Amino acid sequence: xxxxxxxxxxxxxxxxxxxxxxxxxxxxxxxxxxxxxxxxxxxxxxxxxxxxxxxxxxxxxxxxxxxxxxxxxxxxxxxxxxxxxxxxxxxxxxxxxxxxxxxxxxxxxxxxxxxx
Numbered sequence: 001x002x003x004x005x006x007x008x009x010x011x012x013x014x015x016x017x018x019x020x021x022x023x024x025x026x027x028x029x030x031x032x033x034x035x036x037x038x039x040x041x042x043x044x045x046x047x048x049x050x051x052x053x054x055x056x057x058x059x060x061x062x063x064x065x066x067x068x069x070x071x072x073x074x075x076x077x078x079x080x081x082x083x084x085x086x087x088x089x090x091x092x093x094x095x096x097x098x099x100x101x102x103x104x105x106x107x108x109x110x111x112x113x114x115x116x
Contacts, residue, residue, distance in 0.1 A: 031059045032081040037090030042067055042076060042083050049076040057084065 016022045029035055034057055042053040053076045058066040065084065067076040 028061075031061055032063055034059050034065065034081060034084065034086065035090050038086050039088035039090075040065075040067065040084040041087055042079050042085075044076065044079060044083050049079060053079070054087075056090075 013021045014023050034040070036057065036059045038057050040053075040055065040057045044050050044053065053067050055067040055069045055075055058068065060066075063081045064078045065081060066074055067079055069075050
């Protein structure tokens with residue numbers, strides 16, 4: 001069984017416990033060339049989350065994104081879109097990644113295939 005991810009939402013608003021609208025979803029699906037679920041590498045130069053982050057991005061219209069690792073734990077919040085580079089698009093599938101480190105050379109990410 002292939003593990004698929006959703007790529008959109010039919011429901012365009014959140015509801016409270018009484019069924020009344022509570023906020024509205026954004027009218028667009030991509031922001032600054034990114035879409036929620038894309039796998040990114042973020043090189044953050046300063047601040048609380050300084051360093052290199054790998055993970056899935058949660059996009060916001062403001063251009064400041066959240067990044068979650070493969071376990072779904074948020075590892076970065078409010079990361080500028082200018083610090084992010086796309087490794088894999090959110091095309092509906094989850095991809096397995098493998099981190100390589102050879103004799104002190106910084107780690108790189110290589111896509112090794114689609115999860116079964």
